[in-house]
Amino acid sequence: MSGMVEKRGLGTWLTHIGLILGIAIICFPIYMAFVASTVTQSEIAQPPMPLLPGPHFIDNYTAALTQGINAPVMTMLVNSMVMALGITIGKISISLISAYAIVYFKFPFRMAFFWMIFLTLMLPVEVRIVPTYEVVAGFGMLNSYSGLILPLIASATATFLFRQFFLTVPDELVEAARVDGAGPVRFFIDILLPMSRTNIAALFVILFIYGWNQYLWPLLITTEPEMNTIVMGIKQMFPSGDDIANWPVIMATTLMAMLPPVAVVVLMQRLFVKGLVESEK
Amino acid sequence: MADITFNAIRKSYGRTEVIHGIDAEIADGEFIVIVGPSGCGKSTLLRMVAGLETITSGEVHIGDRVVNALEPRERDIAMVFQNYALYPHMSVFDNMAYGLKIANVPKPEIAERVAEAARMLELEPYLERKPRQLSGGQRQRVAMGRAIVRKPAVFLFDEPLSNLDAKLRVQMRLEIKALQRKLGVTALYVTHDQVEAMTLADRMIVMNAGVCEQIGAPLDVYADPATLFVAGFIGSPPMNVISHDIRPGHGALAPGAVIGVRPEHIDLVEPGTGLIDFDVGFCEPLGAETLVHGVTAAGDKLVVRIDGETRPPADGVKTGLSIDPSKIMMFDPSGHRTSA
């Protein structure tokens, strides 16, 4: 008996050591970035880089947030937040509504529209970036939030996901709602939306990270530093030519760029996992 | 509360017609069961009354209105679905209250009506639960409650008990009947279970392949079936069909015509003394009664129902059958009852 317990104890230890090692390896670069963001430029430049945090945390982060290098990080964070939320909310609303139309309404060329939406899966941002730029520039939306958001909010994936979910909703439920007197809009708001909430939460997490991490598109259409997003802004912080990079500030910016996606994942994790695993009966 | 009239109702899906013209008059407060085999169009007929299917031709009247063009909610009906169709994200209370909320019934009245329905259906302890936290029988009650609170003129039921186990089905059957009596609301109830039909119905509509074969009170339909189909469908075991004339002094039957006799109208007698001789195949003792299966001398397979207390004949024994001539029914080749 005791032998078994001991053996299991040993196994637990080994697994834990393995896991801790793994996590340590993954976290080490992030830790180094944190260390670099709390020391001075000269300390980083001299070869043995410090391994323990220094005393300049507040200085460096304040410098990053208020001045940054090209634009204050605060501005870039706000820009990124607006873009990521705009893309997420836009994508979810549009795909919910289009999936609703495709599943519940009979209209001419319904399947043709569905396949057209589906085909756009093959055209990610990078492929259509030149014509999209052309259009956005034509509308005068360069350096604007609408220019950052609108071209990215059509989503075949999300439409498809909601379509598949709506197809699993029993017809009897639709009919019960009709007998209860719910019209199409009420049915959508009172019944379909609440039933989709775990799906919506899962998509929110995925799409928020997608929006937050956009790099190429903001790089292309924001030329003014005030409109930079943080993910592209980090790259802009590297000096060109022989100038010296301000590593503490760059590292502070990097860490701050990571925080919102992490926060979203942590806050929505419960709903997110539920959305991926369980379909409500 | 209202009477319902079907006026030559037809339904086609594309070019296939599935309901071939149904006429019926249903009185206010009547409990009507629509019964028939799977695929005969019972649900389609009910759904046309509900307004969930369009009516291809003919008219449905509820009360003094033709409802063909009305939306379900304008028809003053409530429906109970086979899979209950409860809203999974709403509590029992909200499930029952939803229709009233949409109809802009004032909040206090909603609470009062739901409370009353919950009391009637013994759902009071569950009002805060979600449907998935309820048993099948409780969900069934919630679905009933949702129908009751609307105070509709007509209840529509589409096989509401078919997902329940046998015991619960019997219990819920009695409850539905009692509730309908108490509320006095006209009810249309679809089932393929003839026992359910017999026990619930004031009158039943027996359907087959999209036509109405007979409308009548259960015992009348049983005692006096209009067609061979009804004779075979209503009653368990079904009516015996004999293709040789067994009546003394009659010649051969017209080609295609048959004779029908209910299993309980046949008695086993000594060989040679009855109308015809009978080879017993096997017996099914069911307690209160025993079903004796076998073959007549002319080759017709028959079932005879004898009292459970009577000692059943051994397998393979030869006996005679005596049949009360007045209980013999004749069917012409098209399956309709004839007198001779």
Ligand SMILES: Nc1ncnc2c1ncn2[C@@H]1O[C@H](COP(=O)(O)OP(=O)(O)OP(=O)(O)O)[C@@H](O)[C@H]1O
């Ligand atoms: N949407 C549809 N399109 C085409 N045919 C249909 C459709 N719905 C039903 N039918 C046909 O109509 C006929 C009657 O169907 P219905 O559902 O009314 O049968 P039912 O009597 O309720 O059977 P069950 O006891 O199995 O529920 C069937 O032959 C069915 O195939």
Ligand SMILES: [Mg+2]
């Ligand atoms: Mg049916």
